[in-house]
Amino acid sequence: MTLEPKVYIVGAGPGDPDLITVKGLNILQNADVVLYTDSLVNDELIARAKPSAEVLKSAGMDLDEMVALMIDRVQQGKSVARVHTGDPAIYGAIMEQMSLLKGAGVSYEIIPGVSSVFASAAALQAELTIPELTQTLILTRAEGRTPVPDLEKLTDLAKHNCTIALYLSATLTKKVMGELFEAGWTADTPIAVVQRATWPDQKIVRTTLGELDNAMREHNIRSHAMILMGWALDPTLVDQGGHRSKLYDKEFTHRFRKGVSSNV
Ligand SMILES: C[S@@+](CC[C@H](N)C(=O)[O-])C[C@H]1O[C@@H](n2cnc3c(N)ncnc32)[C@H](O)[C@@H]1O
Incomplete structure (x- = not known):
């Protein structure tokens, strides 16, 4: 070539x-x-x-x-x-x-390449958009030395209650907690942190918003980490079996499959 x-x-x-x-x-x-x-x-x-x-x-x-x-x-x-x-x-x-x-x-x-957000989701065996829970993923960072535009403050973004992926924010978790609490997120909101996703020394920490900063310190995570936040990260979702998508619903017709309507 x-x-x-x-x-x-x-x-x-x-x-x-x-x-x-x-x-x-x-x-x-x-x-x-x-x-x-x-x-x-x-x-x-x-x-x-x-x-x-x-x-x-x-x-x-x-x-x-x-x-x-x-x-x-x-x-x-x-x-x-x-x-x-x-x-x-x-x-x-x-x-x-x-x-x-x-x-x-x-x-x-x-x-293009596989971004760490998707490698982290794969490592967690998570879907970041769950039907009826959230259909939106925000990719952002906490404000540190690099400023974030006023209209993109984490508190404002978090008001959407969707999944949020934070790049470049491993040392800013105290601030992240404050901003999410201000947006109305509760202490039990699930959070998953993946450090060095897909590397041999990959580390996964599952925690909650209330414990985020402690968990980062306890596991000594200060860099190279993806922080995924929101109820789509609830590890029990897979066992609950709910939140089914329309795409595979028996009664849902789309371009490639005719659904079985209960009225027919
Ligand atoms: C300068 S940014 C580059 C992001 C990169 N372009 C991407 O798409 O993943 C570096 C940040 O990406 C995230 N990151 C990159 N590689 C990662 C990995 N293997 N595991 C977890 N986070 C990673 C971390 O938040 C890190 O601070």
Whole structure:
């Protein structure tokens, strides 16, 4: 497979090297240059680059260095795989890279990846949208050093009572609790924290809103964690057998199946 001389922004997935897409893996295996986020992307995956590839870590580089390097290699006629953790569209800081690449006339393409929110849901064997309980998932972060726009404060988002996934918030759980209580969430609301989802040392902690901060301290979770909150995380749902979706209901007709109406 010969790649065009351009930048391929590839989602590596959450950690397990098998969770990259087939397209992303093809690009990784054929790129002339691989530039990857070494703090979060699995080295086992990067080891699949072709032997002649120039493999570089991005953690020690600033934005200008990183982009200058990509521009230089593409101008030499090389293909560059810029490998990001999870899906590049979520907290991937790719817009600033694309903006500089575009300014330099360098083309780029994005290959999506499995975001840690979905790897965490899989690890928990959870469905994040449960019929009649919640049909909405909010992906966000608690406000720390990085400001969150006024209209997106956690207290306001939480008023929807839906499932909330918090990225980048492991050290901010006290604040998270305060904001959710302010929104009317109760202390017994189920919460699941997955640290390093899909890595060999993955850790799962199930707790409640009232105990969240204590649980984070007790299990020493301060980074690399996905916090999933709301009643869809109730571990007893699967045993309750309720909350059935319309999709598989006997009486529900849709494009691919005619339902059996009790009136016929
Ligand atoms: C800079 S963001 C990148 C998110 C990434 N683009 C994604 O789609 O998952 C890093 C945050 O993502 C979450 N994260 C990334 N990988 C994770 C994993 N394997 N397990 C749990 N959380 C993870 C954590 O909240 C971490 O603080």
